[in-house]
Amino acid sequence: MALVNEHFLKLSNNYLFADIAKKVNAFKVSHPKSEVISLGIGDVTQPLCPAVIEAMHKAVDEMAVQATFRGYGPERGYDFLREAILKNDFLPRGIHLDPSEIFVNDGAKSDTGNIQEIVRWDNSIGVTDPIYPVYIDSNVMIGRAGIMENGKWSNVTYFPCTEENGFIPQLPDHRVDMIYLCYPNNPTGTVLPKEELRKWVNYALRNDAIIFYDAAYEAYIQDDDIPHSIYEIKGARKCAIEFHSYSKTAGFTGVRCGYTVIPKELKAVTLDGKERVELNHLWDRRQSTKFNGTSYISQRAAEAIYTPEGRQQTQATIDYYMGNAKLMHESLTKMGFKVFGGQNAPYLWVKTPDGESSWRFFEQLLYGASVVCTPGVGFGPSGEGYFRLTAFGERDNCKEAMRRIAEWIG
Numbered sequence: 071m072a073l074v075n076e077h078f079l080k081l082s083n084n085y086l087f088a089d090i091a092k093k094v095n096a097f098k099v100s101h102p103k104s105e106v107i108s109l110g111i112g113d114v115t116q117p118l119c120p121a122v123i124e125a126m127h128k129a130v131d132e133m134a135v136q137a138t139f140r141g142y143g144p145e146r147g148y149d150f151l152r153e154a155i156l157k158n159d160f161l162p163r164g165i166h167l168d169p170s171e172i173f174v175n176d177g178a179k180s181d182t183g184n185i186q187e188i189v190r191w192d193n194s195i196g197v198t199d200p201i202y203p204v205y206i207d208s209n210v211m212i213g214r215a216g217i218m219e220n221g222k223w224s225n226v227t228y229f230p231c232t233e234e235n236g237f238i239p240q241l242p243d244h245r246v247d248m249i250y251l252c253y254p255n256n257p258t259g260t261v262l263p264k265e266e267l268r269k270w271v272n273y274a275l276r277n278d279a280i281i282f283y284d285a286a287y288e289a290y291i292q293d294d295d296i297p298h299s300i301y302e303i304k305g306a307r308k309c310a311i312e313f314h315s316y317s318k319t320a321g322f323t324g325v326r327c328g329y330t331v332i333p334k335e336l337k338a339v340t341l342d343g344k345e346r347v348e349l350n351h352l353w354d355r356r357q358s359t360k361f362n363g364t365s366y367i368s369q370r371a372a373e374a375i376y377t378p379e380g381r382q383q384t385q386a387t388i389d390y391y392m393g394n395a396k397l398m399h400e401s402l403t404k405m406g407f408k409v410f411g412g413q414n415a416p417y418l419w420v421k422t423p424d425g426e427s428s429w430r431f432f433e434q435l436l437y438g439a440s441v442v443c444t445p446g447v448g449f450g451p452s453g454e455g456y457f458r459l460t461a462f463g464e465r466d467n468c469k470e471a472m473r474r475i476a477e478w479i480g
């Protein structure tokens with residue numbers, strides 16, 4: 071008899087966005103005339119830029135001709151893209167990486183979810199709270215997170231990020247082997263200053279821990295002194311893996327491409343303590359078994375982002391979203407909401423009025439203004455009492471949503 075992996079049964083069936091969709095549908099049925107505006111889901115709305123489209127067309131044409139047709143590509147990604155990554159994303163920040171330290175992937179979700187396979191199942195883990203659910207759920211599936219008790223996983227250390235601590239996570243007072251950080255943060259839209267990030271790198275070095283650093287929103291950073299990469303911090307190569315994605319940077323949510331950085335210096339120890347093993351090598355071994363590369367067309371599309379036209383065009387879209395964020399930040403603040411984030415990230419993290427629960431406020435906003443937000447508690451216990459709005463919408467929808475909320479608030 072084949073037995074199931076029972077760790078999967080510990081996961082909640084009610085996926086946050088499915089729950090939201092259900093409630094929104096119920097509203098639509100009872101209010102057929104209302105036009106609902108969603109500021110909820112974290113997907114982009116603006117089309118791919120012309121430089122990317124042109125590169126994709128060209129790549130398709132190459133695939134049509136025997137002389138330029140490509141089959142399986144190199145598992146770590148094509149050299150043209152890895153070179154462009156090194157030259158554009160790292161060298162200008164004084165970070166010298168080798169192409170063999172870059173793994174091109176089909177987006178950051180797969181790698182942030184799969185990376186935990188290359189370390190032992192009984193490592194301890196720690197996450198900022200609230201959090202992108204992939205980090206915890208992927209650890210639940212392998213049995214590392216323990217069981218759910220009172221809204222928390224028993225074997226997970228939570229680092230609360232709330233208004234009280236200025237959304238700056240505090241170091242744990244005990245050893246944690248695997249630490250997930252995401253900056254700029256989804257869902258709070260807040261960032262971590264260099265001196266705070268340095269504390270985490272030093273903690274990891276002291277404790278022989280690994281930091282999994284999700285930099286998916288790095289392109290949205292506006293302030294000069296906020297780190298774009300954890301490798302801007304001395305010593306990070308010995309303790310950190312970094313994830314990048316073109317999804318939010320360049321609208322690649324449907325194209326699929328990103329990359330993961332695993333420096334050669336990063337090592338983890340065997341149980342007997344006798345050997346230190348290169349994680350770059352283990353991930354390479356894992357990928358060559360379970361992953362057959364990102365499509366050539368997607369990689370050519372990603373390369374085009376680094377051309378002068380590509381840079382300028384993707385920046386224009388990022389500016390557009392950040393314009394939405396500014397507009398929403400100002401409008402909501404004027405209405406009396408306490409608004410966080412939205413200055414170096416496309417997310418606004420807003421306190422519910424009068425300490426209302428996240429879900430109750432979600433319903434009030436839906437029924438009062440026909441606007442959809444994401445209840446903060448869906449991202450973890452410290453998200454209770456907050457809601458998330460995304461700036462990925464169309465400008466007119468953002469304006470209309472703000473007008474409706476202002477009218478509803480009165």
Ligand SMILES: *Cc1c(COP(=O)(O)O)cnc(C)c1O
Nearest residue numbers: 177178179202256286315317328
């Ligand atoms: C959107 C997002 C990603 C990117 O996922 P892809 O698989 O690259 O589309 C990664 N991390 C976080 C925190 C995100 O919000």
